[in-house]
Structure formats: C-alpha cells, structure tokens
Amino acid sequence: MGVNIRTAQDWDHGVRRSGRVRVYPDGRVIDYKQGVTTFHSPSASAPEPGAISAGTPVGRFLSLQERERIRDLTGAGSSLRSIALALDRSPSTISRELRRNADPRLGYLPHGADRKAATRRSRPKTAKLAGDSDLRKYVQDRLVRKWSPEQISHRLVTEHPDDQEMRVSPETIYQALYVQARGGLKREIQAALRTGRARRKPHSNPAERRHRFADPMVMISERPPEIEDRAIPGHWEGDLITGTLNQSAIATLVERTTRYVMLVHLPGDHGAEAVRDGLVAAMATLPAHLRGSLTWDQGSEMAAHRSFSIATDMDVYFCDPASPWQRGSNENTNGLLRQYFPKSTDLSVYGPEELELVAQELNGRPRKTLGWETPAERIRALLLTT
Structure with missing residues (x-):
C-alpha cells in the first residue's frame, strides 16, 4: 500500500x-x-x-x-x-x-x-542527552577522547554499576549527534567520531540488491540444465586476468564441454566496450553451433553484455557474487595461464600472436577429464561432424 x-x-x-x-x-x-x-x-x-x-x-x-x-x-x-x-x-x-x-x-x-x-508511553519524551546532566558530561568527555558510542555505553555500566541514571545506548548517542531535532551534544563533538561525518550514512537493505548494470542480468540459477551438465557443446565461461595494478588485461574463454581455450587481446584498455568488441571478434571465428552462451562473473567489464548478446546471438549468464566455483573450468584455466603470464607483470607487452601460441599449447595438452584427449582434438571433432 x-x-x-x-x-x-x-x-x-x-x-x-x-x-x-x-x-x-x-x-x-x-x-x-x-x-x-x-x-x-x-x-x-x-x-x-x-x-x-x-x-x-x-x-x-x-x-x-x-x-x-x-x-x-x-x-x-x-x-x-x-x-x-x-x-x-x-x-x-x-x-x-x-x-x-x-x-x-x-x-x-x-x-x-x-x-x-x-x-x-507518553510522547514526546525529553531526549536523554538534551539536558545538562552528569550523563551528558560523561558522554561529551569520552567523545572528545575519541571513544566510540559503543565503548561509552558499556563503560558506563562498569563505572556506575548501581546508578541506573548513568545508562545510555549507543543508538541514543548517535541520535544526539546526528538528529538536529533531538541533538543534545554540541556539533563540534561530531568531529570526534572516527568517520568524521556530520550526517549518518544510510545502509542498504541486503534483501534489496541493486542491479549491477543498466541492463538486467540473467543469473546462473536460470541457466538451462543442458548447459549445467555440459551435455551440449558451445557454451563458454569467461573472465579477465589482469596485470600490474590492473592496468592491463587478457580476456580468457573456455568451452565447457571440450575445455578449449581462446585468449582475447585487449591492447588499449579493458573497459566494457573494449571487452565487448574483443569478445564479439573472437566469437565471430566460430560456427553458429558453437556460439551457445557465455557465463561470466559480475565484473564491470561486462556492463555491455546486452549489446554483446545482440551481436553474437549468445545468452549471457552471471555468477553469484563471490562464487568463482560457478565457472570452475575458467578458474582452473586462469591458474594454468599464470605459468605464462605471471601476476604483477605488464600484460600489454604480449601481442595476439603470442596469445595464440599460448592457447595452442594449452589446447594441445591431454586432459584427464577428456579421457586423455586434448581440447584441440575434441573441438576438431565437433567442427568435422557439423
């Protein structure tokens, strides 16, 4: 209502x-x-x-x-x-x-x-810290000494165990500091708070998550079962590996069924538009039956996911926050790639040819999960049968 x-x-x-x-x-x-x-x-x-x-x-x-x-x-x-x-x-x-x-x-x-x-129960009540009292003086003195409202509240019980008038909750102290209509403490005392704020910062409700991007995300929980069980090829997992101070990056793509790896060169930056253009160019090299879907985390580089979907006709699914295991094949591949691209190095020095050589080497390794076949052999079979 x-x-x-x-x-x-x-x-x-x-x-x-x-x-x-x-x-x-x-x-x-x-x-x-x-x-x-x-x-x-x-x-x-x-x-x-x-x-x-x-x-x-x-x-x-x-x-x-x-x-x-x-x-x-x-x-x-x-x-x-x-x-x-x-x-x-x-x-x-x-x-x-x-x-x-x-x-x-x-x-x-x-x-x-x-x-x-x-x-x-009658209202309005006089604010507890509005008058000139021993309690107010105590709170003022401790705030000047940079005590937190919670420390003041609990210390009062220790120092005045038998005096019920010397009791105040942390919330009452915050109200006296921040709410002008009930403020009983001087405004300069606000400077003693560790945050240094003169106004209260609103807290978001965890039950009401804000949309990460302007275009609504489709979460991984809505991904069809045939993608989840790797029964149908053509569904990819993706992420970025970044270099020193996140100034450079390489986009990594792994096909879920064959574990085939593709590396996307990002020479300028790794913002949303650059990543989108790089992914679209990479997917354009594949036949239509291998362009099924893409699963990514909620990184800002995928803010243009809607235009990527339109350009490639691929659905994009997003993992839950802090859940890297939901794209486990890609996470494992990123770990292998660190043998070639160590952390805290400048990734912009690697050109497209070097990225292609690394991808070929990974795709030529036999995998236990593939019955000791290689990703290259699996992807070649898919290309020859269609």
Missing part, C-alpha cells in the same frame, strides 16, 4: 489517527504534541479527560486484565515461565513488568503498574 509499517499495524489494531492524536479501540487517546494520555468510552461522542489506562490495549502492550492475572499468579507462587505460558507472553516480558512497574513498598499492584506503563 506504500505506507509505513507502523501505519499498517495501526490499521490492523483499529487505531485511528488525527494529526498528532491517536485513538485506540479501548478508549485511550494519546496526544503526542502535549504528551497527554486520556481515556474515554469508545461509545462516547467526545473524549473526556480521566484516569489513564483500563481496557485491553493493543497486542504488544500488557492489558490491565493481564496485569491482574500476573498479580494473582505471583501471589500463588508461580514462576516467571509459568506465568508467561499462561498469558502467552515471553518470560522476559513478565520479568521486565515486575521489575519496572512494581511499587517498592507495596509490591506489584495491577492498577498502579498500568498507570506507570501508560505514563511511560
């Missing part, structure tokens, strides 16, 4: 909103602007000021009836887990309720606990 998840939850629980006022089905009316919670009968024509609480609040809050049952079960000597089981709540919810809302002298009183909880 294009709304915030909190809005959808309100709809689900029957909560009505009017500006900064929220009206709950049980009659509670919360005015966030004034920070006031009132209660009125749901059937009444207008809300009347009265006692906070009563009724059955929305799902995630304990209701008055649940609090009365907690009092009864606690008086009967029931354990926290048995009370939680009876109320279908988490044991931590029951533990927190008894710890936070019990009266220090009279013990746990349901109506008093309900009023405490309702008052605590």
Whole structure:
C-alpha cells in the first residue's frame, strides 16, 4: 500500500489517527504534541479527560486484565515461565513488568503498574542527552577522547554499576549527534567520531540488491540444465586476468564441454566496450553451433553484455557474487595461464600472436577429464561432424 509499517499495524489494531492524536479501540487517546494520555468510552461522542489506562490495549502492550492475572499468579507462587505460558507472553516480558512497574513498598499492584506503563508511553519524551546532566558530561568527555558510542555505553555500566541514571545506548548517542531535532551534544563533538561525518550514512537493505548494470542480468540459477551438465557443446565461461595494478588485461574463454581455450587481446584498455568488441571478434571465428552462451562473473567489464548478446546471438549468464566455483573450468584455466603470464607483470607487452601460441599449447595438452584427449582434438571433432 506504500505506507509505513507502523501505519499498517495501526490499521490492523483499529487505531485511528488525527494529526498528532491517536485513538485506540479501548478508549485511550494519546496526544503526542502535549504528551497527554486520556481515556474515554469508545461509545462516547467526545473524549473526556480521566484516569489513564483500563481496557485491553493493543497486542504488544500488557492489558490491565493481564496485569491482574500476573498479580494473582505471583501471589500463588508461580514462576516467571509459568506465568508467561499462561498469558502467552515471553518470560522476559513478565520479568521486565515486575521489575519496572512494581511499587517498592507495596509490591506489584495491577492498577498502579498500568498507570506507570501508560505514563511511560507518553510522547514526546525529553531526549536523554538534551539536558545538562552528569550523563551528558560523561558522554561529551569520552567523545572528545575519541571513544566510540559503543565503548561509552558499556563503560558506563562498569563505572556506575548501581546508578541506573548513568545508562545510555549507543543508538541514543548517535541520535544526539546526528538528529538536529533531538541533538543534545554540541556539533563540534561530531568531529570526534572516527568517520568524521556530520550526517549518518544510510545502509542498504541486503534483501534489496541493486542491479549491477543498466541492463538486467540473467543469473546462473536460470541457466538451462543442458548447459549445467555440459551435455551440449558451445557454451563458454569467461573472465579477465589482469596485470600490474590492473592496468592491463587478457580476456580468457573456455568451452565447457571440450575445455578449449581462446585468449582475447585487449591492447588499449579493458573497459566494457573494449571487452565487448574483443569478445564479439573472437566469437565471430566460430560456427553458429558453437556460439551457445557465455557465463561470466559480475565484473564491470561486462556492463555491455546486452549489446554483446545482440551481436553474437549468445545468452549471457552471471555468477553469484563471490562464487568463482560457478565457472570452475575458467578458474582452473586462469591458474594454468599464470605459468605464462605471471601476476604483477605488464600484460600489454604480449601481442595476439603470442596469445595464440599460448592457447595452442594449452589446447594441445591431454586432459584427464577428456579421457586423455586434448581440447584441440575434441573441438576438431565437433567442427568435422557439423
């Protein structure tokens, strides 16, 4: 529906909103602007000021009836887990309720606990680091000493074990630094953060991957089974091997069924257009039945994969990130090629003739996976039978 998840939850629980006022089905009316919670009968024509609480609040809050049952079960000597089981709540919810809302002298009183909880939920709240307090001074001092918010938060517990007022979460410190409406710390303290940023950097959702290229990729999971099991020749794996500081490169192609190797000369650069043109020229030397598909990793050199497909009539499939084993034949071949083209060397010094000689030597080696035949013999057989 294009709304915030909190809005959808309100709809689900029957909560009505009017500006900064929220009206709950049980009659509670919360005015966030004034920070006031009132209660009125749901059937009444207008809300009347009265006692906070009563009724059955929305799902995630304990209701008055649940609090009365907690009092009864606690008086009967029931354990926290048995009370939680009876109320279908988490044991931590029951533990927190008894710890936070019990009266220090009279013990746990349901109506008093309900009023405490309702008052605590009122909004807006004063930011914890907005006022002039010992906690704020402590946080400021440690930030100047270049402590991280997480270090400050945990150290407070160590240095002030019995003072619950000296508690602050790392997120609260970040909020005070970055959010102007709630900022309780001076702006110059931001400079003490290791990032040096005055604004928060948004984090991407891993469940929402951005497209790597302008043209959508077809992932390897969509590759047909006949390509996967190497039953039909003409399907290739490709990659680049690079030289010193990635300034030079050679494109490598391996046919999945025969392990036949082709090396593509990239004399100028190895950007997307140069790689595309080199691959198109290499594939043009093959008959149509050996131009089935190409599997590549998600390197930026394949940004022009769509125009390559149009020029060669070959589908391009992309491996998953950090999954080199999905093009294992090519990875193995690249390892063999390092005998001829060592790492951290300038690959631009090798011309097309030298690349062809290296490819011929690799294609002339007998392979165990081919029954000790050579890739050249296998590819020759394919060319002669069609």
